[in-house]
Amino acid sequence: MAEQNTTIFARPEAMTETITHYCPGCTHGIIHRLVAEAIDTLGVRERTVGVAPVGCSVLAYNYFFTDFLEAPHGRAPALATGFKRLRPDMIVFTYQGDGDLASIGMAEIIHAANRGEKFTAIFVNNAIYGMTGGQMAPTTMPGQITTTCPSGRNVAQVGYPIKMVELLSGLVTPMYLERVSVHDPQHIVMAKRAIRKAFQYQIDNQCFSLIEVLSTCPTNWGKTPTEATDWLTEHLLPYYPLGCTKDFGTKEDNSGSV
Amino acid sequence: MAKILMKGNEAIAEAALKAGALNYFCYPITPQTEVAEYLARRMPEVGGVFLQGESELAVANMLFGASATGKRVFTTSSSPGISLMQEAISYMAGAQLPVVIVNIMRGGPGLGGILPAQSDYFQATKAGGHGDYRLLVLAPSTIQEAVDLMMLSFHLADKYRNPVMMIGDGMIGQMMEPVEFPDKYVEPEELPEKTWAATGAKGRKPYVIKSLFLDPVLLEKNSWVLHEKYEQMKKNEVRYERYKISEKNEILLVAYGTMARICQTAIDDLEAEGISVGLFRPITLFPFPEKQIQEEAVKKNVKNLLVIEMSTAQMCEDVERAVLGKKPIKFFGRTGGIVPAPEEVIQQIKQLLAKPKSASRKKA
Numbered sequence: 124m125a126e127q128n129t130t131i132f133a134r135p136e137a138m139t140e141t142i143t144h145y146c147p148g149c150t151h152g153i154i155h156r157l158v159a160e161a162i163d164t165l166g167v168r169e170r171t172v173g174v175a176p177v178g179c180s181v182l183a184y185n186y187f188f189t190d191f192l193e194a195p196h197g198r199a200p201a202l203a204t205g206f207k208r209l210r211p212d213m214i215v216f217t218y219q220g221d222g223d224l225a226s227i228g229m230a231e232i233i234h235a236a237n238r239g240e241k242f243t244a245i246f247v248n249n250a251i252y253g254m255t256g257g258q259m260a261p262t263t264m265p266g267q268i269t270t271t272c273p274s275g276r277n278v279a280q281v282g283y284p285i286k287m288v289e290l291l292s293g294l295v296t297p298m299y300l301e302r303v304s305v306h307d308p309q310h311i312v313m314a315k316r317a318i319r320k321a322f323q324y325q326i327d328n329q330c331f332s333l334i335e336v337l338s339t340c341p342t343n344w345g346k347t348p349t350e351a352t353d354w355l356t357e358h359l360l361p362y363y364p365l366g367c368t369k370d371f372g373t374k375e376d377n378s379g380s381v
Numbered sequence: 382m383a384k385i386l387m388k389g390n391e392a393i394a395e396a397a398l399k400a401g402a403l404n405y406f407c408y409p410i411t412p413q414t415e416v417a418e419y420l421a422r423r424m425p426e427v428g429g430v431f432l433q434g435e436s437e438l439a440v441a442n443m444l445f446g447a448s449a450t451g452k453r454v455f456t457t458s459s460s461p462g463i464s465l466m467q468e469a470i471s472y473m474a475g476a477q478l479p480v481v482i483v484n485i486m487r488g489g490p491g492l493g494g495i496l497p498a499q500s501d502y503f504q505a506t507k508a509g510g511h512g513d514y515r516l517l518v519l520a521p522s523t524i525q526e527a528v529d530l531m532m533l534s535f536h537l538a539d540k541y542r543n544p545v546m547m548i549g550d551g552m553i554g555q556m557m558e559p560v561e562f563p564d565k566y567v568e569p570e571e572l573p574e575k576t577w578a579a580t581g582a583k584g585r586k587p588y589v590i591k592s593l594f595l596d597p598v599l600l601e602k603n604s605w606v607l608h609e610k611y612e613q614m615k616k617n618e619v620r621y622e623r624y625k626i627s628e629k630n631e632i633l634l635v636a637y638g639t640m641a642r643i644c645q646t647a648i649d650d651l652e653a654e655g656i657s658v659g660l661f662r663p664i665t666l667f668p669f670p671e672k673q674i675q676e677e678a679v680k681k682n683v684k685n686l687l688v689i690e691m692s693t694a695q696m697c698e699d700v701e702r703a704v705l706g707k708k709p710i711k712f713f714g715r716t717g718g719i720v721p722a723p724e725e726v727i728q729q730i731k732q733l734l735a736k737p738k739s740a741s742r743k744k745a
Binding site: 188189191 | 404406430432434435436438439440442443444445446447448449450452454468469472476579580581582583584587588589590591592593
């Protein structure tokens, strides 16, 4: 039997060969890859524009082989709005962390979602500010220790973590909202499916989608990579339930009504 | 094209369309809201993009994204709203994006008032946001000039890949005057292609539109690139008007915008009394006509310069910088929404002629 050279795994076309600056064990690399695979699968790389946030993924534009805009902190949805309104033929996505999207950029994401802007938001929630060195985020868990809540998040003073997908589900307009996780291969496959679906909806000229991706930050959580995925499973999953809260694209998943 | 009677805000809106800027983002604020209302009706007629954002902060960031497509884009606002836009303005200057921003100024600081003022001069001309950058700043004194400068603004923004700000006091926005638009409009398709625009990495390497340079060597380099543009603006774009400047003037007025028009009325009235006064009116506030003002100031007949603003002496600092102490500079200002009548200007001039050494900065 003749041996065949069949490529079964390769770098997505939508990714560059640049080595990322992310810490060992950080899941940004996985999420970048899932986004790039969705872009490849749907064949839209040459008409895609990403919008990078301020945060660990501020340099995302070095890793995607697509055009990119670098937004002020939290404003990626506003940039995406401006771009997509003028170029509805292009595919636009934002890639934002929890500080960027759920704190300083809360107004921009809610209004972009509510106007039904036709871009895809990838929301990476690792429950902490990574780039500035581990401060409390709006998504930091009760009791979780960070440099700005050294005794643990005190909900009596700063409230409970914000559940973005549930919050946005209160809006009538958005098309598709789902929370996924990348802590193990099975969930990575599910996350990949969700991200691809969100891009497909945009290609089909449907309105706003947001995929929240639960992610780890071993460095600022003070854990090894495997301890970090365990911590995500034990602490984040119970508070941030996975799944789709809104999907107007397929009838069976449709939990809302208009 | 025949003259038509238009309100300033609406004329500015129409001028942008004539300049091929069919993309507008806005947030309501007095006294410029008519621009948004006018364009909400007009944009669908011309097939353009009109969007009311959730805040001026978001609107300026929408401009960032919109400008990255390479198309002509603009917004209008008034003082407190312009403050909120400073974040994105700094980013757009850093990323070298051409946008046009109109500030129909009202009194400040803070919420201030809603009546005409010129108290955002510093903010407009000295980089209102963070970092080493400048805007090209134009200041019309009539509605016709607002139309002309609005159209010019888009050309200059494209030419320098830099945000351009047109500032008019509330009077420019609210007043009605006959205006004439050029017969030939700019068709967006006729404009030169923006080779830097984010149009998709098809057959080329990806473009990144950004203001982030973590390497200080590269950031410094970018800052000097910007600086060189501002030097080019200083060389090529200084605009001004000299009104009744002659060897008979003992006093040279310096004023811009609506204030300059009031000064012109005062000058005409004084002329009838046999008193000769000249006016230097900067049209570009950045680049500021420093050299030209100094040339006028050092003339032998000029005993005093009198700077008149609807603020508490902001442009006056640039006049001082231009004149370099070679002639005495006096200041008269009203602010907070109070627009001086020509009689007040005449009174100031007469006081200065009678007792040149005693005139001083008047507090409104």
